[in-house]
Structures are given as structure tokens and as C-alpha cells.
Amino acid sequence: MSPCGNRPNGRYPECVTFPVVGMVGGGQLARMTHEAGIPLGIRFKLLSDTPQDSAAQVVGDVVVGDYRDLDTLRAFAHGCDVITFDHEHVPTEHLRALEADGLPVRPGPDALVHAQDKGVMREKLTAIGVPCPRHRIVSDPADVAAFAAEGARPGQGAAEGDGTGEDDGFPVILKTVRGGYDGKGVWFVRSEAEAAEPFKAGVPVLAEEKVDFVRELAANVVRSPHGQAVAYPVVESRQVDGVCDTVIAPAPDLDEELAGQAQELALRVADELGVVGHLAVELFETRDADGTPKVLVNELAMRPHNSGHWTQDGAVTSQFANHVRAVLDLPLGDPRPRAPWTAMVNVLGGDYPDMYSAYLHCMARDPQLKIHMYGKDVKPGRKVGHVNTYGDDLDDVLERARHAAGYLRGTIVE
Amino acid sequence: MSPCGNRPNGRYPECVTFPVVGMVGGGQLARMTHEAGIPLGIRFKLLSDTPQDSAAQVVGDVVVGDYRDLDTLRAFAHGCDVITFDHEHVPTEHLRALEADGLPVRPGPDALVHAQDKGVMREKLTAIGVPCPRHRIVSDPADVAAFAAEGARPGQGAAEGDGTGEDDGFPVILKTVRGGYDGKGVWFVRSEAEAAEPFKAGVPVLAEEKVDFVRELAANVVRSPHGQAVAYPVVESRQVDGVCDTVIAPAPDLDEELAGQAQELALRVADELGVVGHLAVELFETRDADGTPKVLVNELAMRPHNSGHWTQDGAVTSQFANHVRAVLDLPLGDPRPRAPWTAMVNVLGGDYPDMYSAYLHCMARDPQLKIHMYGKDVKPGRKVGHVNTYGDDLDDVLERARHAAGYLRGTIVE
The missing domain is CATH 3.30.1490.20 (ATP-grasp fold, A domain)
Structure with a gap:
């Protein structure tokens, strides 16, 4: 990271050496990455589809434009020390063009293609001996x-x-x-x-x-360019209608050996694929013919991920902070949990567009509740936020998170 | 908070009911308040002296202007649902003018004058029986x-x-x-x-x-307009050359009865003075003639305060989040600590303007370290950030925080 490298005309005219992270995509992942970057003192620049996108509402340095257009991407990248992503949709050839311009792209196109193309992902994972359906x-x-x-x-x-x-x-x-x-x-x-x-x-x-699975798990790891990596506790992820609903950290009653295998598997995938930043490995927990528990890889995501939102309030270092640290090749933060149990439940939009009074109610009911709203208009079924709860008693932690998310959506009316 | 009240032309064209908090002053307190407001889903608007101010670097909706000019303040306030402050310097008559315009100002001018004028503060505290030097x-x-x-x-x-x-x-x-x-x-x-x-x-x-004090303490409380209030644990505050250097939460070996008295005193000051938001009551711990421990009030601050920075990583709800909740009259969050001990040490600028390599070193040395940088140019003696550490062992917690702050400043070279 060269001091005052390529940013003569940026928002930061003073000669500072704290780098500028450019993030492509204005969704909630970028919003929360910016939040995590503020205490780190890094400068954050956003490429957003519209000025109303979730992250664009809260970031200072926003470029509005289409990430599918290479000229737009190049203009955005001017003044950034590294480029990273809120989503996997930037065309591979554009990423290669940015790299050819001399700009670090993290994760790079050779890694990212495994999160973009499920065919490539399956082929690679099978080649390196990672169990798949x-x-x-x-x-x-x-x-x-x-x-x-x-x-x-x-x-x-x-x-x-x-x-x-x-x-x-x-x-x-x-x-x-x-x-x-x-x-x-x-x-x-x-x-x-x-x-x-x-x-x-x-x-x-x-x-x-169709895997006959016991449940879904996620093994989340973060890897930096020089190869340092940390593994978060393996979590249980519960889906409703194909959308992540609840995450419990750590996964309850998970076989200790299987948990270790899942973490090792995720670290190996990160290493073999050359991932930089946060990698979510979504897993099926299943059983061998002889009843031995095992995991199969379902999906990969190379960015902060819904299965890691619990880390904001439940881990020493959040996935967002560690993603930023990784893409800047800074030493990574401690991934360990801060509480015996943390639960995350997504807040989906319900029929009523005004969530503010429900939000007030939830704060009054549970002063320990951690609400994370994305600044999005409420539409039925749309992810508009999530809640985190933590504590010593799993049943209590889960009940509080479910109640708050249900009340915000309008499916629970006390 | 009326839905879509007075913000027809703002940054947020959609009809949302989540309110807009306007903060006057672009320093690090505003920067960290914005950070805390992001998960709350509130909209944050900043009045900053320059576009390079600490908060102006990271906030989306920034007005650059002079808070001493009423027209500037009024133009800024347009589109805000409430006005609050990063500092105490806005002239009282301007605050009254904004109130007369129908805009909630929190804390209001009648409360804020006690943090602006030490003569008024001493007179009032004495009148309500609060012990002062x-x-x-x-x-x-x-x-x-x-x-x-x-x-x-x-x-x-x-x-x-x-x-x-x-x-x-x-x-x-x-x-x-x-x-x-x-x-x-x-x-x-x-x-x-x-x-x-x-x-x-x-x-x-x-x-x-000149009070012959044993040590300095701070009792921090947050109060909302309808009178809900929470008290953080009383902390010990250590000054060097008149500048806050170290804060330890809770204050070690503090007499339990005295701690309770200090919290009650701070809650009573907040109530009697009509404070809304975070109130820091800086205290001298001293001894009566008969040796009974007692506290005297040193200073008041009606905004997030350096003695409360530890709450970002050490409490369930940070002072910044609770300040936002209070000025919006939302239910307040739990102020209890998350760890037995939390230490905060300020990072002052040293002789070397580039702190980035020292920052990298600190992250590598202590993966649990929580660094909070303000995006400021390094100047000798200038507060440019702080570090928080937490854990079960006070000596270890203090050593880690002091080492990191000293290393960043350049006074410790490993």
C-alpha cells in the first residue's frame, strides 16, 4: 500500500497513508462493511446502482454507476487502493482489466469465479477432494x-x-x-x-x-493475501423457503470432530482457491451409510455473508471488520465468540410498510436486543434487516431473536 | 416523529418513517455516533466545518458550514427530525431559534447551558444540593x-x-x-x-x-425526553497534562455504596437539568474529614464523552447508540458491561505522521485489540484515536491498551 498512491483528486486531499477500500455494490453487506471500517480508520468508497441503495445512504464517498460497464468501474477504481465486493456479479473480464491496470482486486477473478459459476465450483472442489453432492x-x-x-x-x-x-x-x-x-x-x-x-x-x-441432510451448517473463514487465515465457529443455518432465516452460533450439539473437519475444509478451500477476504462455505450435515456424521459443500460465497451476521455482536471481530482487514492484508482479528450462544434472525418485510413502531416496541421489550436495519423500503418477503441476541441460555437467546424478527415483520402481535 | 415530516427535498426521497438525526459538529464524536446509528437504521445528517473533518469523511449527508451562523443552522436543520451535538459551542440563542421553528433540540438550550457555562453549572448544582468543590x-x-x-x-x-x-x-x-x-x-x-x-x-x-482528590471518576448516564434513564458503571478516568489518558470500567476497588451514590447523583443531575442524551458527570473521589469516601462534581458534558468510549466494546449498548436512541425518544439499551474489565486508552499523535505501520504492528501483536481511529492527520499531542481492550484480568487488559496506544504514538518501540 503505497502512501498517497493513486489518489490525487479524491475526497481525501491530505497526504494520509490509511488506504482507500473501494467496494462494488450498494447493498446491506457494503453498508455493514462501511460501518466496520469506520473504527479501522480506513477510507471507504462505494460504487452503487442508485443513491438510495442501502449502503449509499450512509457512505460518504459514493459513485453511482453500473458495475457492468468497464469505464464506470475504472473511473470508480481511480483513487482506491484495493477493490472488493458486495456481490459476485462483476464480469470476470472487467476484474482482469482492473488487475491489468495494476489495482489489487480481492478476491481476485481466479478465486471469485468459483462463487460466480456453480459448475466451475463443483469441478474444482471435486478435483481437490472436497466432498460435494x-x-x-x-x-x-x-x-x-x-x-x-x-x-x-x-x-x-x-x-x-x-x-x-x-x-x-x-x-x-x-x-x-x-x-x-x-x-x-x-x-x-x-x-x-x-x-x-x-x-x-x-x-x-x-x-x-437432493441431499437427505440432517441440517445446514456454515463454516466461515477469512484469509489474507499472504495466507493468514482465521476460522469462525461453525454455525447452524436454518432456511425458510430457500432464504436464510435463523443462524445459531455455534451449531448446537455439533460433533466436535465434525466441527473441526468443517473448519479445516473451509480453510483448505480458501487456500486452494486463493480466496482473499471472507469465505462462507455453506454445508449440508448428513450421515454416511454407517451413520458417521459428515458434511457436503452446498454453496460458496466470497464476501461477508448472512451466515456471519451474528459475528457483529457475538464475536471478538466481526466478519465485516475481518473482511476489510483481509483485503488490505492487515493482520486478522480474533474470530472467537464473546458469548456461549448467539442467534441471528433475518427481518423480512411484511404487509405493513412502516416498521418504526414495531422497532420501538422491540427495543422496549428487550434492552439487550441488537437490531441491524438496512434502510430499505419494506416489501413483503424482502430482507430489510436482522436481529442478533446473545447469552448463556440458547432457548432464551433464540426466543428473543425470533420474537423480535417476527414482531418487526408483523407475524407476531404479542 | 411524524412520518415523512419536513423532508421533501432531502437525500431520502422515499417515504420512510425512520427519522433523520442532525448532528452539529464534525469531530470524532459525530463520526462514532454515525457508526452507531447505521445498524439502528436512522438517517444521519452532519453539519461540519470542513469536508475533511473526522465525521465528514464517513457520513453520507454532509452540510459544510459554520454552526455560529443561524441561517446555516436553519438550512441544515431542514429535513432533520431532531438536532443534537458533537460539541457544546452552538450559541444558546440559535438553539432557541431552532426550537421556535418547531424543531426538537436535544439536549435543549435550558439543559445545555449547564455544560456551556461553568458558572451557571456550579450555581445550579449547588442549588439542588449536589456536592461541588x-x-x-x-x-x-x-x-x-x-x-x-x-x-x-x-x-x-x-x-x-x-x-x-x-x-x-x-x-x-x-x-x-x-x-x-x-x-x-x-x-x-x-x-x-x-x-x-x-x-x-x-x-x-x-x-x-484545588481538591485533594484520591482519583477522578466519571458517572455516565443517558436520559430520554419522557424520562427513561440508564446508568453505566462508574469508571476511573486518569488524566495526563489535563487530557484524558486512560479509562477503566468499572473503577477498580470503588466502594460499592459510593458507586451507587455517584450513579444516583448523575441520574439526579440529568433529571433536574432536563438533560436529553448522554450526560458525563466527571467526579473527584475524595475523603471527608472522618475518612468517609465521597464525590464532588468536577465537570459536566452533555454529549457522548471520552469517558464513555469503552462502552463501544465493553458494554451491551454503547454510549453512542444510547445517545441516538435518547434524542429520538426510543427505548434505551442495556448499559451493563460485557466483560469484567474494559480499558480505554487515548491515542495521541507523536512526532511521526504515518501511523499505519504501527497500526499494523498492533493488530498483529494483539488480535483482540479494538482500535478506533478518527481519520485525523497526526499532530503531536492531538487525539487521533483510542484503543479498547477487555477481559478477565485487569493488569493484562491495561497493559494491552497502554502498549497499543504507546506504540501508535511512538513512545513505545517494543
Whole structure:
């Protein structure tokens, strides 16, 4: 990081050596990264789609523009010491162009492609021996049926939800290899006939076995360019309708050996893929034929992640602070928990657009509640915030977080 | 707080009911208040002297202007739901004008005057029975000598530092009633001859006995308009050259009854003076003639305060978050500590303008260290940040904080 490097015309005219972090994307992850960067004394610059985006409301140095346009990206990058991301959608060729301009891009395009393209991710993870669900790129519905049949257990009964009376290997999961999130771009199909939809967009489709999992976990790690890495406790993540609903840290009753394996796996993925910054490894906890617990990798995210929001109030160093430290190649902060239990529950929009009176009520009911609002307009089902609670008693911690999130959404009316 | 009240042209065009807090003053207190307001989802607007001020670097909605100009204040206040402060310097008549415009000003001018004018503060505290050092407004050096003589103990030896061999009541403390801070506007005088300087500015001067204190404490409370109030643990505050250096929470070995008295005293001051927001009551711990511990009020500050910075990492709810909640009349957050001990040490500028490599070293040495930088240029003796540490062992907690602050300043070179 060269002092006063390439920022002659920026917002910071004085010759300071504290670097400028440029973040692409104005969502809540950028908002919370800026929040975490303030005490670190770093300068934060944002590329946002609109001036009303969640992060753009609270950041001082905002460029409004389209990250898909290379000239916009280049103009934004002028004055930044490093570029990082709120989302995975910046085209790989643009990232390479920025790198060719001499600007550090973290995570870099060679790592990020594994979070952008599920086909590339599966291929790489399999090559390095990381356990994944059975998977294959499929070309049409007949190929989906063939993929399903490869997983059928002859002589066994049909899987649940299948009407044929014989195991044909369905259901399977189909995913577009790029662009999906929060259940979008993902289909649960029970027959060849149901498998037509995903192919309509003309993009590559990945088929995966439907894993009979015990629960979902996430192993979150942070890695810096020179290879320092820290691992957060493995958490349990509960989804509702394909959207993360609740995270519990640490995952209750998790086999200690499995927890260690999951952390090691995530650290190995970060290292093998050359990830810089926060890496969320979403996992299925399942059982071997002999009942031994094991994990399979579901998804990767190379940025702060919903499964790490609990760290804001529950860990010594939050995922956001450690992401900033990592992309600047600063020494990483302690990832250990500050309380025996921390719970995070997402706040989704309900039918009533004004959340302020519910928010006031929640503060009055629970003075220890940690509310994190994103500054977004309330729309039904939209993530507009989350709450964190922590304490010694898991039931109490969970009840408080669920009550607050439900009350804010309007599904609990005391 | 009326939905979409008076902000038709602001930064937030959508009809949201989350309010806009306007803060006057762009220093580090505003910077950290903005940081605390981000998760609360409130909108934050800043009136700053320059675009380079500590807070102006990180806030989205900044008006650059002079708070001493009423038109500037009024233009700034347009679009805000409440006005609060980073400092006490806004003229009282301007605050009254804003109130007359219908805008909530918190703390209001009737409360704030007690933090602006030490003469008014002493008169009021004495009237409500709050123990203060012996004090009186003095008119000239001869009057100072008379004030000193009123405190002389006849037949006793001279106080330390006095060369006369007889107790003439000196030394005494002289303070300009307005405008002093961090040791500025304060004189320690040992004789009538030394008492000339403070009168040269032609402003009222307050004389106070030099209290023979055991140590300095601070009792910090937060009060909301409808009268809810919370008290933080009483802390020990150590000054070096009149500037706060170290804060320890809670104050070690503090008599439990005295701690309770100090908290009650601070809550009573907040209530009697009608304070809204954070109130820091700086105290001298001393002893009665019979050896009973007691406290005397030294100073008041009606805003987040250096003695409360430890709450960012050491309390369930920080002073900054609770200040925001109070000025919006939201329910207050839990003020209890999260660790047995928390220490805060200020980072002052040293001779070397580049603190970044020292900062990196401190992070590597102590992954649990919480650094808070203010984005200020380093100048010798200037407060440019602070560090917080917490843990079970006070010696360790203090050593870590002192080492980091000293290393950043350059007075410790490992």
C-alpha cells in the first residue's frame, strides 16, 4: 500500500497513508462493511446502482454507476487502493482489466469465479477432494432423467414425493450455474416433465442429487493475501423457503470432530482457491451409510455473508471488520465468540410498510436486543434487516431473536 | 416523529418513517455516533466545518458550514427530525431559534447551558444540593486572593508548592466559565501574582478550590425526553497534562455504596437539568474529614464523552447508540458491561505522521485489540484515536491498551 498512491483528486486531499477500500455494490453487506471500517480508520468508497441503495445512504464517498460497464468501474477504481465486493456479479473480464491496470482486486477473478459459476465450483472442489453432492452439468430434461437414474437405488421404494412407486432417482435439484441466489435460479424437480423450465433461459444447468441432510451448517473463514487465515465457529443455518432465516452460533450439539473437519475444509478451500477476504462455505450435515456424521459443500460465497451476521455482536471481530482487514492484508482479528450462544434472525418485510413502531416496541421489550436495519423500503418477503441476541441460555437467546424478527415483520402481535 | 415530516427535498426521497438525526459538529464524536446509528437504521445528517473533518469523511449527508451562523443552522436543520451535538459551542440563542421553528433540540438550550457555562453549572448544582468543590465567580487577582483566604486553614502549615510558610489558601484553580476543554481555559495558580492571566480575555472567571482528590471518576448516564434513564458503571478516568489518558470500567476497588451514590447523583443531575442524551458527570473521589469516601462534581458534558468510549466494546449498548436512541425518544439499551474489565486508552499523535505501520504492528501483536481511529492527520499531542481492550484480568487488559496506544504514538518501540 503505497502512501498517497493513486489518489490525487479524491475526497481525501491530505497526504494520509490509511488506504482507500473501494467496494462494488450498494447493498446491506457494503453498508455493514462501511460501518466496520469506520473504527479501522480506513477510507471507504462505494460504487452503487442508485443513491438510495442501502449502503449509499450512509457512505460518504459514493459513485453511482453500473458495475457492468468497464469505464464506470475504472473511473470508480481511480483513487482506491484495493477493490472488493458486495456481490459476485462483476464480469470476470472487467476484474482482469482492473488487475491489468495494476489495482489489487480481492478476491481476485481466479478465486471469485468459483462463487460466480456453480459448475466451475463443483469441478474444482471435486478435483481437490472436497466432498460435494453428486452433480453433473445437464443438457436437457432427458439428460436430467439420466442423471437421476444414475442415483436410483434399484429394488428400493420410491423417494418421498414421487408417484411412480419405484425409485427413478428423482427428485433432483437443478441450478443455473450463474446468477442464482436466495432460492432464485434453483428448482426442485420430481420428474423429467418438471425439468423443462430451467433450460428455457438457454444457460448451462447443473443437476445435483437432493441431499437427505440432517441440517445446514456454515463454516466461515477469512484469509489474507499472504495466507493468514482465521476460522469462525461453525454455525447452524436454518432456511425458510430457500432464504436464510435463523443462524445459531455455534451449531448446537455439533460433533466436535465434525466441527473441526468443517473448519479445516473451509480453510483448505480458501487456500486452494486463493480466496482473499471472507469465505462462507455453506454445508449440508448428513450421515454416511454407517451413520458417521459428515458434511457436503452446498454453496460458496466470497464476501461477508448472512451466515456471519451474528459475528457483529457475538464475536471478538466481526466478519465485516475481518473482511476489510483481509483485503488490505492487515493482520486478522480474533474470530472467537464473546458469548456461549448467539442467534441471528433475518427481518423480512411484511404487509405493513412502516416498521418504526414495531422497532420501538422491540427495543422496549428487550434492552439487550441488537437490531441491524438496512434502510430499505419494506416489501413483503424482502430482507430489510436482522436481529442478533446473545447469552448463556440458547432457548432464551433464540426466543428473543425470533420474537423480535417476527414482531418487526408483523407475524407476531404479542 | 411524524412520518415523512419536513423532508421533501432531502437525500431520502422515499417515504420512510425512520427519522433523520442532525448532528452539529464534525469531530470524532459525530463520526462514532454515525457508526452507531447505521445498524439502528436512522438517517444521519452532519453539519461540519470542513469536508475533511473526522465525521465528514464517513457520513453520507454532509452540510459544510459554520454552526455560529443561524441561517446555516436553519438550512441544515431542514429535513432533520431532531438536532443534537458533537460539541457544546452552538450559541444558546440559535438553539432557541431552532426550537421556535418547531424543531426538537436535544439536549435543549435550558439543559445545555449547564455544560456551556461553568458558572451557571456550579450555581445550579449547588442549588439542588449536589456536592461541588468550593467555588465563586471572581473579578480580579485580589478577589482570587480573597477567595483563597476563605479556604485557608489558620494555624496550619502552608500547602505544598507555596513558599510563604503559612497557609494562604493557595493554590486555587481558575477557569473561564465558557469555552475551555482538555485543560485549555484552566489555570492552576499559587499566588495572587500568578492570577492575572485568566482575566486578560475579559470573560468571567470562576475560582475553585484545588481538591485533594484520591482519583477522578466519571458517572455516565443517558436520559430520554419522557424520562427513561440508564446508568453505566462508574469508571476511573486518569488524566495526563489535563487530557484524558486512560479509562477503566468499572473503577477498580470503588466502594460499592459510593458507586451507587455517584450513579444516583448523575441520574439526579440529568433529571433536574432536563438533560436529553448522554450526560458525563466527571467526579473527584475524595475523603471527608472522618475518612468517609465521597464525590464532588468536577465537570459536566452533555454529549457522548471520552469517558464513555469503552462502552463501544465493553458494554451491551454503547454510549453512542444510547445517545441516538435518547434524542429520538426510543427505548434505551442495556448499559451493563460485557466483560469484567474494559480499558480505554487515548491515542495521541507523536512526532511521526504515518501511523499505519504501527497500526499494523498492533493488530498483529494483539488480535483482540479494538482500535478506533478518527481519520485525523497526526499532530503531536492531538487525539487521533483510542484503543479498547477487555477481559478477565485487569493488569493484562491495561497493559494491552497502554502498549497499543504507546506504540501508535511512538513512545513505545517494543
